[in-house]
Amino acid sequence: xxxxxxxxxxxxxxxxxxxxxxxxxxxxxxxxxxxxxxxxxxxxxxxxxxxxxxxxxxxxxxxxxxxxxxxxxxxxxxxxxxxxxxxxxxxxxxxxxxxxxxxxxxxxxxxxxxxxxxxxxxxxxxxxxxxxxxxxxxxxxxxxxxxxxxxxxxxxxxxxxxxxxxxxxxxxxxxxxxxxxxx
Numbered sequence: 001x002x003x004x005x006x007x008x009x010x011x012x013x014x015x016x017x018x019x020x021x022x023x024x025x026x027x028x029x030x031x032x033x034x035x036x037x038x039x040x041x042x043x044x045x046x047x048x049x050x051x052x053x054x055x056x057x058x059x060x061x062x063x064x065x066x067x068x069x070x071x072x073x074x075x076x077x078x079x080x081x082x083x084x085x086x087x088x089x090x091x092x093x094x095x096x097x098x099x100x101x102x103x104x105x106x107x108x109x110x111x112x113x114x115x116x117x118x119x120x121x122x123x124x125x126x127x128x129x130x131x132x133x134x135x136x137x138x139x140x141x142x143x144x145x146x147x148x149x150x151x152x153x154x155x156x157x158x159x160x161x162x163x164x165x166x167x168x169x170x171x172x173x174x175x176x177x178x179x180x181x182x183x
Contacts, residue, residue: 008176057174
């Protein structure tokens with residue numbers, strides 16, 4: 001079984017951070033599935049919540065719509081799938097200071113998990129590239145690796161059942177995982 005990793009529907013709106021576009025690298029680079037390296041820069045976020053409130057979460061929702069994970073979740077990813085991800089340390093400003101130990105997850109594994117025949121979507125005008133989905137179905141034989149950035153819709157990060165089990169076992173907070181029928 002596969003899951004779509006995105007912001008949980010019940011994530012408190014007051015805790016969603018803003019990606020500082022003016023002082024940060026282009027977050028759309030993350031959709032390319034390439035290694036960014038040390039020259040990419042430092043992604044910066046601003047939250048209107050306290051560091052203490054945010055530190056309760058292992059994945060912080062943000063306007064860039066990218067996984068911004070705690071060191072606990074980052075360590076798991078580096079242990080289980082180091083060849084598929086790159087972690088980029090982030091600078092996080094909060095209502096009462098700074099929050100350290102969080103990184104953006106750059107998924108370097110591009111693959112196909114979406115069943116284009118069974119899914120329903122609207123294309124970007126003049127292309128066959130999906131713009132939005134009204135129904136999402138995953139392939140029966142998706143990429144067996146733990147984490148993949150979807151080739152036809154690179155904003156999607158799809159994870160395995162093993163990742164879901166690890167999230168439940170470790171009680172990581174803030175990680176939104178959705179079955180295709182829940183999308």
